Amino acid sequence: MSKKQHSSLFLIWMITLIWGIINLYSASNIMLMTNNVAPYLLILPSILILSGGTVFYHFIRRATYANIYAMIKRSALTINLIVLGMLCLVLLIGVDAEHNLGAKSIIDIGPVNIQPMEFYKVSMLLYIAYFIYFLKNKHYKTIHTISVNIFLAIGLIFLEHDLGGVIIITTVLIITLLIEGEIQSLLKKLHYTTKQWLYVFVAMIGVITLLINSMSSMHMDRFSAWINPFSDAKGAGYQLINAFIAFSNGGLLGNGFLNSTQKTGFLTEQTSDAIFAIIGEEWGLFGILFTIIILFAIVILCYSIAIKSTDKFSEVYAYGFGTLIFVQTAVNIGGITGTIPLTGVTLPFISSGTNSLISLTIGLFFVIVIDLNNKHRKVIRKIKSDKLFMDGEKWKN
DSSP: OOOOOOOHHHHHHHHHHHHHHHHHHHHHHHHHHHTTOOTTTTTHHHHHHHHHHHHHHHHHHHSOHHHHHHHHHHHHHHHHHHHHHHHHHHHHHOEEOGGGOSOEEEEEETTEEEOHHHHHHHHHHHHHHHHHHHSTTOHHHHHHHHHHHHHHHHHHHHHTTOHHHHHHHHHHHHHHHHHHTHHHHHHHHHOOOHHHHHHHHHHHHHHHHHHHHHOOHHHHHHHHHHHOGGGGTTTTTHHHHHHHHHHHHHTTTOSOTTOOSTTTTTSSSTTTTTHHHHHHHHHHHHHHHHHHHHHHHHHHHHHHHHHTOSSHHHHHHHHHHHHHHHHHHHHHHHHHTTSSOOOOOOOTTTSSOHHHHHHHHHHHHHHHHHHHHHHHHHHHHHHHHHHHHHHHHHHHO
């Protein structure tokens, strides 16, 4: 009987989550204590998920990997359709996001707030993997089937005024399909004339123009602030300028744990999309580099698992999830450093946001199951190969 397998991805997830808990506590403690709230309130979900994830990891290591993997594969389409239905429900009974920042994206069920868009990121990857796996020899049909579902979801998310969600989902979709060669295969089959490609180009310009005209004043203000935050230092550029101050204060070594000044009423959303600036102020350049390294370690491990995968479903999903972490990290860090406009996207596994943390943890554990299953199958193949070799030696003797 083979030994139980281990996954390095689980270890990196633990390190990232613990790093997130440390920085989330620091970013939130003054804000919470000022409002007479226990300083550990915002880190409680992360602690519970870390504890629950650890227990679950040891459970799946003792389970039959192949059965868990098969269950994920069978449930992919159902999970996606359920989450898509929840996105539709948001338009009917959804409420504005916290602080009324313009994104109507939450289903409020008593003490529980569900944000379907966060769960759609993972369910979309399952959906893409499902169809490429089952229709891998029919590229044209595959990409069209994928498009109908995902364009519907993107439309729903755009109607909820969640521009950050639209950017992430669209980018992850395109990169994943490019990695898998689906877009290239489609283009080879189209055989469009120059005139037809011109029509496609004009249609794309029309869609982009429509999207720009549909953007809320808040999104336009963020775009203007990105161009020149100092033109409206007390308005749209306020957040970005204070992020710059935080990074400047931090320097190389930082001001030390709990010693950020920008979290004391200057930076808004310091526990969510601006937490990277707090890390930079308290831990300096070394803290910034450490954060980037552990997040990109997750990306690299996901890609490595995809390369070693034994079927198309696991390959597509692992590539997709690694791309999701890469894109969401890049959008968050890019926004708070002024590289791209602010979008309000959280930093994976580090920012506050229970919905994001739960959905990304679920998505990551799907990759861990794939990793364990790959390693188990490799061991089984080696055992069978060794057995055949021994049987051959006995036959020769």
